[in-house]
Amino acid sequence: MSMPPLPSPTASPRASTADRPAPLSCTDLFVSFTLIALQGFGGVLAVIQREMVERKRWLSNDEFIEEWSVAQILPGPNVCNLAMMIGQRHFGLAGAMSALAGLLAAPLVVVLVLALVYARFADVPAVQGALRGMAAVAAGLVAATGLKMSAALGKNVLPLAVCVIVAALGFVLLAWIRVPLAAVVFGLGGLGCVLAWRRLKP
Known part of the structure; x- marks a missing residue:
């Protein structure tokens, strides 16, 4: 009788203990959180909930709410806390650092470029109107995410x-x-x- 294959030492520990998908590597975490960060105009809460729960299914909705609750009460930006918690869950310290780096690296470059552009065009009425419009969109995204998360209250x-x-x-x-x-x-x-x-x- 043949022995079952041993799990790869580089595989995510979650992949062997749960049926849902899991990140394949620290690089997968970095790329995933980079893409999340680049979509997060006005905050990434709505985006990270959709990506982690609905698209990638790395977390269930209940798990997301539990980890988000913990991230809220820890010092520092709550989304950064959440990213590190998700990374650590799969690949320990290396995973936490990879997720955090993905969340911060690309937006840092974008913000620096936009700061230079904004300093030059801040007084243009069209630019001011666009920023006010984005504030309304960001508020709508947060409200929609809150409604999605409220479904877990029944359990x-x-x-x-x-x-x-x-x-x-x-x-x-x-x-x-x-x-x-x-x-x-x-x-x-x-x-x-x-x-x-x-x-x-x-």
């Missing part, structure tokens, strides 16, 4: 009504009352953690 350990109340409180505190983000994250987020823990404990 949350907390009742749907409690999830909606916590989300509404977060919106009111941040958008209307202008409470500092750190206070909302640790205060309201801590309350959510306590409520979930009470539901999960034996």
Whole structure:
């Protein structure tokens, strides 16, 4: 009887433990996050959710929401945190650095070029109008991503009504009352953690 082939030492560990696709290498991570970054006008949250969950299927929607939640409370840009978490999940430190480099390298060059162009044409009314229009598009992308992610609330350990109340409180505190983000994250987020823990404990 022949022995089953051993997994390649360079293969992603996720590929052997899950049925969903996984990045093939650190280069695959770098290229994927570079393409994500180049699509991310006004922020890459909407793009990274579509690419990671819907197109590449490296994460389920529930996993994306869990990792995004952790990325939100860590110091630093939350999208960079998320990229490093996804890279580390597959290839450890090398994967984390590859994902982060892909997310930052190309946009850095683009921003430097655009900064030079903007310094020359900033006073042109057409340029100012275009930037205001892009702000509306960015807001729409964030809202659409929020609606997609809200589908996971039905499977949350907390009742749907409690999830909606916590989300509404977060919106009111941040958008209307202008409470500092750190206070909302640790205060309201801590309350959510306590409520979930009470539901999960034996």
